[in-house]
Amino acid sequence: MGNFLAGKVIAVTGAGRGIGRAVALAAANEGAKVVVNDYGVSIDGGEPASEIAESVVKDIQAAGGEAVAVADDISTMAGGQRVVDVAQTEFGRLDGAVCVAGILRERMLFNMSEEEWDPVIATHLKGTFTVFRAASALMRKQGTGTLIGFTSGNHQGSVSQANYASAKGGIISLVRSAALGLHKYGVTANAIAPVARTRMSANVPVELTEIGEPEDVAALVVYLLSERAREEKITGQVYTIAGPKIAVWAQPRELRAGYADGGWTPSKIADFLPGTVGTDPMPMLAQLEAMAEAAARKARPNA
Numbered sequence: 166m167g168n169f170l171a172g173k174v175i176a177v178t179g180a181g182r183g184i185g186r187a188v189a190l191a192a193a194n195e196g197a198k199v200v201v202n203d204y205g206v207s208i209d210g211g212e213p214a215s216e217i218a219e220s221v222v223k224d225i226q227a228a229g230g231e232a233v234a235v236a237d238d239i240s241t242m243a244g245g246q247r248v249v250d251v252a253q254t255e256f257g258r259l260d261g262a263v264c265v266a267g268i269l270r271e272r273m274l275f276n277m278s279e280e281e282w283d284p285v286i287a288t289h290l291k292g293t294f295t296v297f298r299a300a301s302a303l304m305r306k307q308g309t310g311t312l313i314g315f316t317s318g319n320h321q322g323s324v325s326q327a328n329y330a331s332a333k334g335g336i337i338s339l340v341r342s343a344a345l346g347l348h349k350y351g352v353t354a355n356a357i358a359p360v361a362r363t364r365m366s367a368n369v370p371v372e373l374t375e376i377g378e379p380e381d382v383a384a385l386v387v388y389l390l391s392e393r394a395r396e397e398k399i400t401g402q403v404y405t406i407a408g409p410k411i412a413v414w415a416q417p418r419e420l421r422a423g424y425a426d427g428g429w430t431p432s433k434i435a436d437f438l439p440g441t442v443g444t445d446p447m448p449m450l451a452q453l454e455a456m457a458e459a460a461a462r463k464a465r466p467n468a
């Protein structure tokens with residue numbers, strides 16, 4: 166056991182499987198007391214089962230750590246609040262809230278139903294809000310705390326997961342808002358865009374060339390939750406971790422601007438914009454053909 170998180174109380178949503186489970190185990194192994202939240206659902210969000218969170222608590226206790234299970238649905242305000250309330254009643258405080266819970270409902274945009282859109286936004290984006298909302302109120306009083314959201318490289322856009330990509334883009338804006346709004350209360354907020362072998366990544370239609378294990382992601386989460394990261398004043402950042410690679414994403418900023426006197430009209434803009442302000446080519450658009458070939462290869466592994 167290490168002591169990177171000695172004395173800290175950490176809540177992890179989606180901690181029953183995959184990356185969240187690895188985060189909960191790693192946090193406990195580094196000395197944290199852990200609230201293990203998982204609704205125990207299938208990959209598309211159905212069939213909840215409370216034993217999923219409970220089994221991770223047993224694993225932590227068997228290794229000599231301290232943990233408590235919360236099997237609530239974090240897409241509800243009551244579920245998010247309960248995760249934080251249980252941290253406070255069981256362990257007296259909350260130093261870190263890590264929002265990992267997620268589901269997938271893949272469909273092309275022109276076929277996507279409300280039943281495919283709403284639960285994905287509710288689990289990822291609202292499910293990060295519900296926990297951040299409750300955790301930030303407590304952390305503000307404590308004068309310290311760390312929030313971590315889970316985004317995806319897909320926040321750049323996705324061919325067949327507009328719901329998921331929209332939620333993941335929203336999580337980045339939520340994290341940056343938390344970093345700004347809570348800065349003066351000593352609370353940091355960062356996001357992770359992981360690539361790791363789980364049941365979720367097994368569902369990706371293309372071959373992932375850069376991929377690692379949930380334990381790699383957990384190591385980054387533990388670092389961001391630790392005093393070492395707080396000393397470096399890391400906040401408002403988005404990191405990718407994919408096997409041996411760690412990358413930081415750029416902050417959004419204006420790329421190029423042009424100015425003209427007088428009011429704008431469509432024809433003035435048509436004459437002005439292409440040659441001055443122009444466009445910023447979309448990297449994923451350039452990769453569409455290669456992605457389609459990789460998807461076809463994955464569909465026909467022996468071809």
Ligand SMILES: NC(=O)c1ccc[n+]([C@@H]2O[C@H](COP(=O)([O-])OP(=O)(O)OC[C@H]3O[C@@H](n4cnc5c(N)ncnc54)[C@H](O)[C@@H]3O)[C@@H](O)[C@H]2O)c1
Nearest residue numbers: 179182183184204205206239266267317360361363365366
């Ligand atoms: N695995 C990857 O390569 C990858 C890539 C990009 C982003 N992500 C993100 O990382 C996170 C973890 O993904 P994973 O691959 O470990 O997935 P996973 O499916 O293995 O685990 C997700 C867990 O979240 C739980 N969950 C779902 N809805 C919930 C709810 N409403 N309340 C509480 N728990 C709920 C599930 O029961 C499950 O145990 C997700 O947010 C995912 O979008 C993963």
